[in-house]
Amino acid sequence: MKITSKLLLSTAAFMLAGALPANAAWQPQKPIEFVATAGPGGGTDNLARAVQSIITKYKLTDQPVVVVNKGGGSGAEGYVYGKASAGDPYKVIFGTSNAWQQPLVSKVAFNYTDLTPIAAMAQDEFLLWVKQEAPYKTAGDFLKAAAATEFKMGGAQSKDTDEVLTRMIEKAAKVKFTYIPFKSGAEAAVQLAGGHIDAHVNNPSESLGQWRGSTQRPLCAFSPKRLPQGPKVTTSEGWSDVPTCVEQGLAISQYEQPRTVWLPGKVSPDQAAYYVDLMKKVQATPEWKEYIEKTSQVDTFLTGAAFDNFIKQDLEHIKQVAGEQGWLVK
Amino acid sequence: MENLQSLLHGFTIAVTVPHLTLMVIGVLLGILVGVLPGLGAPNGVSLLLPLTFGMQPVSAIILLSSMYWGALFGGSVTSILFNIPGEPSSVATTFDGYPMARDGRPTTALATAFGSAAFGALVGVILITFLASWVAQVALAFGPPEYFAVYFLAFASFVGMGGAAPIKTVVALAIGFAIAAIGIDTVSGSVRLTMGIDELVKGVSFVVAVMGLFGIGELLIAVEEEFSARAVSSRVDWKEVFRALGRLPHHGIALLRSAAIGCWMGITPGGPTAASFMSYGIAKRFSSNGARFGTGEAEGIVAPETADHAAGTSALLPMLSLGIPGSATAAVMMGGLMIWGLNPGPMLFVDQKDFVWGLIASMYVGNIVAVALVLLTVPVFAALMRIPFAVIAPLIVIICVVGAYSVSNSYLDVVLMLGFGVVGYLFKKLHYPLAPLVLAIVIGDKAEDAFRQAMLMSKGSLGIFFANGLVTTLVLAGMALLLLPLALQIVRLLRKPDVSAQEKVRII
Numbered sequence: 001m002k003i004t005s006k007l008l009l010s011t012a013a014f015m016l017a018g019a020l021p022a023n024a025a026w027q028p029q030k031p032i033e034f035v036a037t038a039g040p041g042g043g044t045d046n047l048a049r050a051v052q053s054i055i056t057k058y059k060l061t062d063q064p065v066v067v068v069n070k071g072g073g074s075g076a077e078g079y080v081y082g083k084a085s086a087g088d089p090y091k092v093i094f095g096t097s098n099a100w101q102q103p104l105v106s107k108v109a110f111n112y113t114d115l116t117p118i119a120a121m122a123q124d125e126f127l128l129w130v131k132q133e134a135p136y137k138t139a140g141d142f143l144k145a146a147a148a149t150e151f152k153m154g155g156a157q158s159k160d161t162d163e164v165l166t167r168m169i170e171k172a173a174k175v176k177f178t179y180i181p182f183k184s185g186a187e188a189a190v191q192l193a194g195g196h197i198d199a200h201v202n203n204p205s206e207s208l209g210q211w212r213g214s215t216q217r218p219l220c221a222f223s224p225k226r227l228p229q230g231p232k233v234t235t236s237e238g239w240s241d242v243p244t245c246v247e248q249g250l251a252i253s254q255y256e257q258p259r260t261v262w263l264p265g266k267v268s269p270d271q272a273a274y275y276v277d278l279m280k281k282v283q284a285t286p287e288w289k290e291y292i293e294k295t296s297q298v299d300t301f302l303t304g305a306a307f308d309n310f311i312k313q314d315l316e317h318i319k320q321v322a323g324e325q326g327w328l329v330k
Numbered sequence: 331m332e333n334l335q336s337l338l339h340g341f342t343i344a345v346t347v348p349h350l351t352l353m354v355i356g357v358l359l360g361i362l363v364g365v366l367p368g369l370g371a372p373n374g375v376s377l378l379l380p381l382t383f384g385m386q387p388v389s390a391i392i393l394l395s396s397m398y399w400g401a402l403f404g405g406s407v408t409s410i411l412f413n414i415p416g417e418p419s420s421v422a423t424t425f426d427g428y429p430m431a432r433d434g435r436p437t438t439a440l441a442t443a444f445g446s447a448a449f450g451a452l453v454g455v456i457l458i459t460f461l462a463s464w465v466a467q468v469a470l471a472f473g474p475p476e477y478f479a480v481y482f483l484a485f486a487s488f489v490g491m492g493g494a495a496p497i498k499t500v501v502a503l504a505i506g507f508a509i510a511a512i513g514i515d516t517v518s519g520s521v522r523l524t525m526g527i528d529e530l531v532k533g534v535s536f537v538v539a540v541m542g543l544f545g546i547g548e549l550l551i552a553v554e555e556e557f558s559a560r561a562v563s564s565r566v567d568w569k570e571v572f573r574a575l576g577r578l579p580h581h582g583i584a585l586l587r588s589a590a591i592g593c594w595m596g597i598t599p600g601g602p603t604a605a606s607f608m609s610y611g612i613a614k615r616f617s618s619n620g621a622r623f624g625t626g627e628a629e630g631i632v633a634p635e636t637a638d639h640a641a642g643t644s645a646l647l648p649m650l651s652l653g654i655p656g657s658a659t660a661a662v663m664m665g666g667l668m669i670w671g672l673n674p675g676p677m678l679f680v681d682q683k684d685f686v687w688g689l690i691a692s693m694y695v696g697n698i699v700a701v702a703l704v705l706l707t708v709p710v711f712a713a714l715m716r717i718p719f720a721v722i723a724p725l726i727v728i729i730c731v732v733g734a735y736s737v738s739n740s741y742l743d744v745v746l747m748l749g750f751g752v753v754g755y756l757f758k759k760l761h762y763p764l765a766p767l768v769l770a771i772v773i774g775d776k777a778e779d780a781f782r783q784a785m786l787m788s789k790g791s792l793g794i795f796f797a798n799g800l801v802t803t804l805v806l807a808g809m810a811l812l813l814l815p816l817a818l819q820i821v822r823l824l825r826k827p828d829v830s831a832q833e834k835v836r837i838i
Contacts, residue, residue, distance in 0.1 A: 039661060046668055053383045069376070070738060072532025073514035073521070077738075080528050106520050109528035152787055158519030180474070180786050181517050183779070190652055196473030196787075205668075209653050209675020294671060 026270035030090060031064045037078030037095040039071040042184060043124065043205060043295070047259050048094040050291045051121075054282045061278065074098065074157050076108040083114040085264040089271035092118070093262040097161065100311055101318050105159040105327040112311065114265050118275050120258040120302040120310060121283065122292060124203040125227060126165055127218040127242060128250075131192055139220040139248035142199065146175040153177040154188035154197040159327050162188075164318060165201045165222065165255050167325055172251050192216050203257065204239060204296030220245040222255040230293060239296055256298070258310070276303050337459055340687030343388060344695050352389060353396040353692065357700045360400020361707070365408055366733065370417055370537060371401035372658040373736070379666050387670040388688040394666060395646070395692065398659050399451065399700040402602075402642050406443045406635060407711050411436060412726055414545035418536050419602035419638045421768055422610040424544055426623060426630025433626045436712040437567055441574035441705065442628050443635045446585060448701040449578070450636035453589040454596065454643025455693045462679065465597050465644075466651035472598055474783035475794045479804035480595070481777035484604045486812040488611035488769055498762045506770020509534050510778070517782045527742070534746060535737045536603075539771050542747040543764055545730045547754020549723055571708050574628075581632045584613055588633045592640025597648060602641040603772050607765070609637030615815070643693065650678055650686060 034052055038044035045067070052065045070078035075098045082093040093115065100112040128139055136142040145151070155162025158181040166179050180197060182188045185206035191197050193215035200207075204227070210216045211233055220243050221227055227239040246253050261279060263272055282288055283301055292299045302310050322328050343349070363374030375394050382390035405417030410427035423443060430439040457465065472480075489499060512523045513533030524530040578585065588609040595605035613633035614623040623630045642659075649660040653674040667674050672682055679686050714722075734747035757764055788794035796802045 042665075045665055049379070049665070057383075067376070068739065070532065072738075074516075074519070076514060076521075077529070077532035080531055084529075106514065108514075108521060108531060158515075158517055160519065178786060178789075180783050181519070182783070183516055186653055190470070191473060193652070194470035194473060209673040209677060212673065212677040213675050295668075 026089070026268065026274045028061055028063045028090065028274070031066060032061065033091050034065060034067045035078045035081060035091055035093045036067055036069050037071060037075035037093060037098065039069055039184075042071065043203065044075070044094050044096060044259065045069060045071070046295065047122070047291075050288070051094075051279070051282050054285050054287045055278070057287065058281075058285060060281055073108065074102065074160065076102060076106075076110065079110040079112075079115065080108070082262060082264045083110045086114070087266040088264050089267045089274075091264055092275060093264070095260050095262065097258055097260065097314060099260055099262065100315055101160070101164075103329075104315075104318060105322055105329060107329050112262075115262040116265055116267050116272050117307050117311070118261040118263055118272060118303065119279050120260050120300060120307055121279060122259045122295075123298040123300050124205070124257040124259065125296070125298065126161075126201050126203060126222045126255050126257070127207075128169075128199060128220050128222070128245065129189075129192060129202055129207055129216050129218050130199050131195060131216050132214050134198075136219065138243075139245055139250045142219055143173045143175055143250065146173070146177070146198075150176050150178055151198040152180055152196075154180050154182055154191050154200040156183070156185045156188060157181055159322070159325075161257050162201055164321050165252075167321055168252055168255070169201075169250065171324075189216065205294075208233065208296065218242045220248045220250060222252050224253050227296070228298075230296065258300070258302070259297070333460055333462070336683060336687045337691060339683075340689075340691030341695075343684060343688035344392065344691035349389060349392050349692065350695070350699070352393045353696045353699045354703070356393045356396025357400035357696065357703050360397035360402075360700070361404035361407075361704060362400075363397070364401035364404020364406075364417060366729070370405070370737075371398050372662050374401055375659050375662045375666075379662065382666065382670075387667070387672055387682075388685050390666065390670060391663065391685070391689050392692045392696070394663055395689065396696045396700070398642070398663075399693075399696050400703075401659075402451075402639055403444060403447060403700055403704045406447065407440065408729075410439045410443060410631075411711060411714055412545065412722070413548040414726065414730065415540050418540065418772060419606050419642065420634075421540055421544070421603070422606040422634035422765075423631060423638075425610060425634075425765070426625070426627050428548075429624065430626035430628075430631065431715060435626070436715045437570040437708055438574045438628070439626075439631060440708045440711060441571045442578065442631045444701060444704050444708070445575045445578045446581075446588070446632040446636040447639040448697060449585055450589050450592050450639035450641075451643045451693075451697045453636075454593055454640040455690065455697065457593050457644055458647050458690055458693070462647060462651060465647055469597055469648050469652055471800055474780045474787060475797065475801045476804065477598075478777060478780035478784055479795065479801050479808065480598050480600050481604070481773050481780060483804055483808040483811070484595075484600060484608045484773060485769065485777070486808040487608045487615070489766065489812060495761075499766050502757070502762050502764070502767040503770045506767040507774045507778075509539065509771050510774030516775075516779050517786075529740065529742050532738070533775075534771070535743060536768075536772050537737050538734045538743045538747045539750050540768060541730045541733055542750025542752075543754035543757070543768065545726055546748060546751025547758060547764075549726055550751060550755040551758050552719070553723070567712075568709060571705060577628065578632070581629050584617065584629050584632050585636055587616075588613065588636035589640045592637035592642075593644045595637070596641035596644030600641075600773070602638045602645065604769075605641035606634035606638040607769050607772075610634045612811075615811075643697075646689075646693075650674055650689075 034048045036045040036048040048067050052067050055061060055065050070081050075095055078093055079099060085091045102108050103111045130136055153166045155166060163179050166177055170177055185202045188200040189202055189207045189210050192200055193210055207216060222245050226244055229240045230238055232238040263275060375397055378397060382393060405420040406423050409415045409420040409423040410431050413424050413428040415421040415424055427439045427443060512530055514531060515522050521531055591609045592605045610633050613629060614620045617629050619627050619629055645660050649664050664674050730747060731744055734743045737743055784794050795805050
């Protein structure tokens with residue numbers, strides 16, 4: 001046992017020494033905890049576990065990596081935990097844009113400034129989904145019908161990304177929806193399949209199974225250009241066959257959900273640099289590409305100033321929507 | 331008969347030496363995490379999940395589901411022996427299991443629990459085998475109003491059944507609802523009742539609450555009542571295991587009714603915990619021995635255990651066919667499915683026949699392996715009852731503290747757990763019933779979400795609860811269950827004004 005672990009240790013140390021640039025002087029000395037700010041099985045949890053398995057497979061660190069779920073309070077549990085762990089470089093928090101959006105609309109005891117940003121690793125797209133048998137062929141048809149009667153729009157959580165997008169559609173198309181919050185996008189998808197709601201704005205991975213199973217279909221994607229090709233989802237169509245919403249006259253050209261990675265506050269620049277580098281290495285593996293493709297996300301890597309800018313822009317936008325809806329706290 | 335053929339094909343996948351080995355390993359690990367309170371099946375399965383990434387999906391799911399069976403069985407052990415539910419779904423087992431064990435019959439209690447659990451699981455698997463596609467359609471019919479009606483039914487079947495004064499039941503329920511409301515509210519997105527403690531934003535874990543209420547609460551009572559006088563002499567008696575199993579058919583009606591309730595709640599998905607409570611409540615009301623429930627009645631063990639396992643098993647069906655997990659553990663496994671590259675949903679049964687039927691076949695085999703293994707352990711566990719109280723009491727405290735901490739590695743949970751211990755003690759001393767409190771903690775927030783979602787849909791009109799046949803039937807059945815005891819009591823009062831007979835009933 002001892003010999004093996006020593007061997008592993010030295011191999012890993014050797015690999016790291018060879019691969020790392022000079023500035024990443026800090027190395028983890030004890031097990032690393034990945035905190036998923038979502039329950040088991042959610043998109044954020046899947047990301048944390050995918051990163052964990054890639055790190056383990058390629059021995060990117062000689063320390064064991066454990067994933068813990070702290071998804072209580074729409075993810076607030078995980079961020080609060082991150083805030084309370086200030087100065088501890090062994091806790092890596094996996095989240096979404098929730099980190100800066102949630103403090104705007106509810107009185108949670110954290111803000112994204114309490115954490116050290118590492119990177120935004122992937123962007124999840126949003127689509128407008130309706131039931132398979134629904135009469136609407138295009139987003140235009142759907143909105144025309146929505147103008148006549150008030151449609152029920154489902155989504156995950158309240159005052160969160162799904163509801164923000166729903167309110168944006170209302171404004172852009174001058175219609176009114178009844179928004180019904182569920183615990184998760186998967187739950188909203190099942191409610192749509194059962195015909196209890198009229199539409200939702202799920203991420204591709206949340207409704208993939210339902211599309212394949214012909215219980216619901218996407219009308220348009222909230223993306224500046226069509227989604228990448230990828231394998232066919234149904235017998236005749238794939239993600240790239242879904243028109244963009246702008247093509248169909250719904251003027252929301254871009255809406256995305258970044259998957260974000262954070263360290264607690266008050267860690268040293270060395271420690272942050274180590275994790276930025278670690279995530280870069282994860283992203284270079286074929287397994288990462290496979291994960292991105294399977295979950296139909298877009299590969300991005302924002303860190304440092306680019307990540308900060310992204311957050312600031314998104315905050316401006318959310319503040320505007322939340323302000324109009326009267327959601328802002330204090 | 332196409333299903334039968336697929337199933338036989340599934341058996342050729344499941345019954346191989348490597349897969350049988352995985353089952354035994356899974357079941358043993360499962361019993362272990364089930365017995366340790368706080369660890370529980372969802373945590374155990376997520377700990378094991380990363381190990382399965384390199385495996386074939388079917389081998390991986392066999393390992394994980396076997397662990398789930400083991401944990402379901404193991405969860406009953408501590409409920410019966412020490413009044414500490416190892417799993418939320420085995421709380422209702424404590425009501426009669428623990429008194430029976432204290433009465434010097436731990437072997438009988440354990441064997442009865444395992445036997446009826448195995449029966450429930452079997453019914454669940456048969457349901458999955460033959461009615462998979464039909465059941466998936468039924469589940470789709472459930473929108474927010476229907477969900478609320480199901481939860482309402484669960485409450486109704488349980489309210490007014492304990493021996494406590496009705497007003498005390500209402501108080502217990504109200505406290506439970508308040509505890510369930512702590513944390514972020516799904517419908518409004520705002521933070522509620524955190525009382526300045528930031529960490530409470532995550533809400534109060536059910537496991538933490540029951541460990542305190544039952545484990546620590548019972549311990550405090552026992553210390554006060556000089557536990558030494560109640561020491562139990564239990565012999566290691568193999569024959570009693572079989573005698574207890576042999577007596578199970580006498581509870582045929584209870585078995586069938588509980589299995590039906592369990593399957594129903596697993597599919598809808600109310601979940602195993604609500605199922606076991608509801609089954610216990612209904613059994614108490616309709617059994618000829620109903621009045622003696624809570625004093626160590628075999629039927630009071632049969633009802634929750636059968637329903638728990640029937641629900642736990644059938645909860646896997648909505649996960650596979652719809653992508654909605656019927657229980658916390660099913661949710662973890664669903665995450666696994668996605669990582670292995672499978673998409674749970676309607677197409678899984680078409681695209682991944684080997685996987686689906688291999689899994690279903692493994693449920694038959696896995697449950698047989700699990701019941702054989704747990705029955706072997708009965709005398710060993712029963713022997714634990716002979717350990718003197720002075721030794722076991724500190725152990726229980728340690729188990730509860732470690733268990734509470736391991737739920738989410740939080741010190742706050744340990745403090746909360748001890749606090750709940752005091753609440754449990756006070757409830758017992760003041761003759762308040764614990765069961766309604768626990769039930770409200772478990773499904774209170776779900777019921778609230780469903781009610782408010784329904785209200786959003788109908789713009790505030792209660793008419794939505796009578797909008798279609800399904801929801802109307804559920805609501806009316808709930809109301810009937812709620813009003814029945816009241817009506818009976820009024821009739822009884824009119825006939826004979828003095829009622830003192832039911833005073834001796836143990837308050838649960």
